[in-house]
Amino acid sequence: MEFLDEWQVHKNSKACVASYPSVVQNSILWFYPRTEPEHSDVLRRKRPPYFPDLDDPSFVTVYGVRDFLLGYDVLVENLMDPAHVPYAHKGLMRIRKKEDPGRYVPHLLWHDQILFLQFCTTNDHLLSTVEFDKEGGGPIKMMIEEANIEGFRSPQERxxxxxVAPCTFYGSPLRTETEDDEGKKKKKQPTVMLVFLCIPxxxxxxxxxxxxxRNVxxxxxxxxxxxxYHIGQNSILDSDIYLLxxxxxxxxxxxxDNWEKACYVPTSSDNMxxxxxxxxxxxxxxxxxxxTPMVNQLPPTPTKDQLMERYWSHVMQCTSCSAALKWMRSLEVALQVASVAVVGFLAVAKETLVTSVVQRAAVVAAAVLCFAASRWLANFIEKNFYFQDYVHAHK
Structure with a gap:
């Protein structure tokens, strides 16, 4: 073992922590993974994308993060495709049928925020009745402008x-970019915005x-x-993962190089x-x-429960979900203990405190309810914090 004086330890490279250029913006920590001196001011020369709505006190924002066993390019492509929503997410939204069997209008519950936000991307048939297929898919008009190395933008009817290359995809299904640039005067309008950061x-x-x-x-x-919110958002993501x-x-x-041979992209909704x-x-x-150099090949095919698991990919990284999981686990144990305690109380007190049939029935019912609640909670925890299968054929 090598012993060094204190002053030598302080100067030894093994005792030094690398310092990376970093900045907090929109409540997100960004860092540049290079330590060379020429990169020390990189964040002054080029800042990360900034979104004023995320810092606007009149807005509230739901943040989230999840890891995927999917490549960066497939993830970005999926977020850019509004037409897949009624099909890939079948059964996760309600579509009300009109008198004409060929005409539908979407009907979403108020609390299904993520469904609303994603379904809004299908534009005018959200607010009017047009021709739909049986799954609820309808026409989508989409244009592409200013396509270059910096990315591109896609103005749509509503x-x-x-x-913004290479990792940022954002927009609003309810307002135009011109309205965004006009400042506070337009910000009083009902607004929702979607911001996605796709990290390889x-x-x-x-x-x-x-x-x-959102400000609504x-x-x-x-x-x-x-x-x-994350439960609903993760359900949406789960229904995508296996298809992707x-x-x-x-x-x-x-x-x-031949990706077009593996799919069919004939409509304007495929433009992005x-x-x-x-x-x-x-x-x-x-x-x-x-x-670092690496072979650009896919890892071995994972099982479906590995693809769609939620705990390691999201829950353990999310303070809200991990705290909720801990609280629900404690409640599950408490309900089980309560059911056993109630039965024990009945056995001890049936000749003294619990004398009538009605009293005994009430105690037994309380024990059954506690046990049933613990089983329901265990199932809820498993489906929403660990793994829930999504079979499109069953929806």
């Missing part, structure tokens, strides 16, 4: 979306950070905890997907520039 982690792995600011239903944020896993393997089979794939091909050559 909103807009913008890709490794080949076949990615992380999604999302933020949904602000009071709901005072009574609905963040973990409740298959898509990614199909792309790998034909090669990303095509634009992103063109950007990824032209400026990235269909691959992420990893900091």
């Amino acid at each position: 909103g807009y979306f913008k890709f 982690v490794a080949p076949g792995r990615s992380r999604l950070v999302w933020a949904f600011p 239903g602000v009071w709901l944020d005072k009574i609905i905890p963040r973990w409740y 896993h298959i898509e990614e393997r199909n792309f790998a089979a034909v090669g990303l 997907i095509i634009s992103f794939r063109n950007w990824f091909r032209k400026y990235c050559k269909h691959q992420v520039g990893w900091a």
